[in-house]
Amino acid sequence: MCGIAGYWSFGNEAFPILLKALENLEYRGYDSFGFATISDGKLVIRKAVGRISNSRCDLIEGRMGIAHTRWATHGGVSERNSHPHRDCTNRFAVAHNGIIENYQELRNYLISEGHNFLSETDTEVISHLIEQMVIKDGRNLKKAVMDVSDKIEGRNAFIVLDAFNNEMIASRKGSPLIVGIKGSSDEEKEVFIASDIPAFLEHTNKVMYIDDGEGVIINGSPLFFRLSDGLPVDKRLITIDWSPGQAEKGDYDHYMLKEIMEQKESIRRAANQNPEELMKVAQMINEAKGVFFIGCGTAAKVCQSAEYFFSEIAGRHVNFVPASEFDNYRHFLIPKTLVIAVSQSGETADVLEAISIAREKGSKVISIVNSIGSSMTRVSDYTFMINAGPEKAVASTKATTSQMTVALLLAYACAGKLKEGMRNLVSLAGEVNDMLNPRYIEHIRYVAENISDSRSIFIIGRGVNYPIALESAIKVMEVSYIHAQGFAGGELKHGPIALIEKGTPVIALVADDDVREEILSNAIEVKSRGAFVIGISPENNEVFDLWIRTPPSLGVLSSIINLIPVQLLAYYLGIINNRNVDMPRNLAKAVTVL
Numbered sequence: 207m208c209g210i211a212g213y214w215s216f217g218n219e220a221f222p223i224l225l226k227a228l229e230n231l232e233y234r235g236y237d238s239f240g241f242a243t244i245s246d247g248k249l250v251i252r253k254a255v256g257r258i259s260n261s262r263c264d265l266i267e268g269r270m271g272i273a274h275t276r277w278a279t280h281g282g283v284s285e286r287n288s289h290p291h292r293d294c295t296n297r298f299a300v301a302h303n304g305i306i307e308n309y310q311e312l313r314n315y316l317i318s319e320g321h322n323f324l325s326e327t328d329t330e331v332i333s334h335l336i337e338q339m340v341i342k343d344g345r346n347l348k349k350a351v352m353d354v355s356d357k358i359e360g361r362n363a364f365i366v367l368d369a370f371n372n373e374m375i376a377s378r379k380g381s382p383l384i385v386g387i388k389g390s391s392d393e394e395k396e397v398f399i400a401s402d403i404p405a406f407l408e409h410t411n412k413v414m415y416i417d418d419g420e421g422v423i424i425n426g427s428p429l430f431f432r433l434s435d436g437l438p439v440d441k442r443l444i445t446i447d448w449s450p451g452q453a454e455k456g457d458y459d460h461y462m463l464k465e466i467m468e469q470k471e472s473i474r475r476a477a478n479q480n481p482e483e484l485m486k487v488a489q490m491i492n493e494a495k496g497v498f499f500i501g502c503g504t505a506a507k508v509c510q511s512a513e514y515f516f517s518e519i520a521g522r523h524v525n526f527v528p529a530s531e532f533d534n535y536r537h538f539l540i541p542k543t544l545v546i547a548v549s550q551s552g553e554t555a556d557v558l559e560a561i562s563i564a565r566e567k568g569s570k571v572i573s574i575v576n577s578i579g580s581s582m583t584r585v586s587d588y589t590f591m592i593n594a595g596p597e598k599a600v601a602s603t604k605a606t607t608s609q610m611t612v613a614l615l616l617a618y619a620c621a622g623k624l625k626e627g628m629r630n631l632v633s634l635a636g637e638v639n640d641m642l643n644p645r646y647i648e649h650i651r652y653v654a655e656n657i658s659d660s661r662s663i664f665i666i667g668r669g670v671n672y673p674i675a676l677e678s679a680i681k682v683m684e685v686s687y688i689h690a691q692g693f694a695g696g697e698l699k700h701g702p703i704a705l706i707e708k709g710t711p712v713i714a715l716v717a718d719d720d721v722r723e724e725i726l727s728n729a730i731e732v733k734s735r736g737a738f739v740i741g742i743s744p745e746n747n748e749v750f751d752l753w754i755r756t757p758p759s760l761g762v763l764s765s766i767i768n769l770i771p772v773q774l775l776a777y778y779l780g781i782i783n784n785r786n787v788d789m790p791r792n793l794a795k796a797v798t799v800l
């Protein structure tokens with residue numbers, strides 16, 4: 207969790223650039239924020255609690271600095287616990303992303319050495335360790351960063367700003383960090399470093415990836431080195447195919463709405479995969495001894511959908527396991543097992559941990575990822591990029607349907623029906639385009655108004671629409687804070703039906719498929735106990751109190767189509783209830799802690 211950023215140039219003020227970088231990284235954490243710059247050879251630090259804005263933090267001077275936006279883990283939300291954290295001598299400032307698992311032991315040692323801690327965070331041990339190694343033990347900063355990276359346990363990335371030597375050094379071990387470069391001559395050069403590309407995308411789309419186990423020195427052109435032995439590492443400058451507009455809200459009030467609307471194009475882009483690569487991976491799936499789809503949260507629901515896609519389209523069994531539970535399956539992993547990891551960020555700690563279990567067992571790993579250059583792309587045997595573009599709202603929408611698109615393509619490829627699958631998905635993108643018109647959206651807002659003061663909302667589906675019911679519940683809960691639960695239609699009568707009372711909203715996900723009659727029967731069962739039934743369906747039905755129309759005859763693809771109106775419904779439930787839909791409480795976009 208948390209977003210970190212750094213900036214260096216010869217002539218520009220760092221603060222406005224870092225402020226904008228933090229606004230662009232705010233989706234990673236939004237409890238508090240802070241900056242450190244070097245001005246007249248001295249460290250200047252400013253911090254504030256709450257949403258990022260310059261009105262809450264005085265401008266500070268300096269052409270080099272670091273910044274941080276926090277999602278609290280160790281220590282409550284307070285200015286004191288906000289980053290950057292300084293050492294006792296006020297020479298070093300540190301911004302950190304990750305969790306230092308052995309921080310207690312390090313903190314006790316540093317206190318016994320006379321260091322004075324000002325916060326309750328794990329991060330502060332880094333500033334004091336650096337101070338100890340540089341000032342007391344006489345190491346240079348690079349060596350100290352290497353030794354600190356070795357000492358701290360867990361997945362971490364940090365940047366140290368040194369006011370004495372006018373330089374900053376960053377270390378990556380498990381948490382993401384990317385360098386951006388603008389300008390070619392030394393005088394014009396600007397160097398950015400951040401947890402994610404959108405932090406600096408408006409300045410440059412030229413990047414250099416820092417790999418795990420590497421560090422970088424920035425006080426001019428970046429110098430990359432190995433954390434293990436300090437040896438230099440050569441890097442390629444890569445041009446990212448994202449425009450700054452893609453990471454902006456544009457005319458929309460919220461990123462979430464913008465990203466829902468973008469699904470017209472994002473599904474088409476996701477479907478535009480290289481057929482040869484799809485066939486190669488399909489062959490791996492067909493020959494594998496066990497296939498596991500793993501992911502967390504919404505991505506886990508995509509994995510669960512994949513079980514249905516492979517069964518329906520290819521008659522092939524694949525397993526779905528929430529990545530956080532994957533350890534339980536380690537005994538079933540052999541080199542011929544295939545693990546398919548699904549993730550928007552490519553940085554989710556539980557998924558990375560599951561991948562390392564698979565690697566230990568010699569299993570092959572394929573990833574389905576959105577974030578370019580993310581950790582997962584670097585630890586997989588092959589990665590399908592879903593090309594959804596930056597997804598900034600914390601609640602995943604366009605990435606979800608793009609991940610489903612790639613899973614569907616793989617299922618079609620396994621069945622030897624790739625061309626048919628590609629055609630179907632392109633025509634599905636056309637249906638989404640027609641569906642997302644202003645009248646449709648207005649109708650969904652009207653449906654939301656009818657149920658916005660509910661205590662609980664239930665969503666039911668069968669077959670491919672069962673995982674969609676589960677995902678729909680996640681969307682409603684996270685952005686509206688209304689309790690929502692998804693069920694397989696057939697499971698309701700085995701317990702949850704006890705919760706249905708007069709007016710309880712139940713959303714039924716219906717498609718033109720062979721479970722249509724059964725799910726309608728389940729809708730009748732709840733209706734006869736007083737439920738207010740909202741049907742998402744190609745045709746209206748007398749059991750529905752309100753109806754949201756979907757295009758007919760989509761078969762297995764109805765899962766993607768049915769999810770989109772619920773995403774919109776969740777959005778409007780959030781808006782009507784005055785929620786911060788882009789940044790719901792307690793959540794962060796990339797969960798980089800276990």
Ligand code: F6R
Nearest residue numbers: 503504505549550551554601602
């Ligand atoms: C919910 C949501 C989360 C993520 C989960 C995994 O809308 O976005 O449940 O799906 O945290 O994140 P990624 O896909 O980045 O691995």
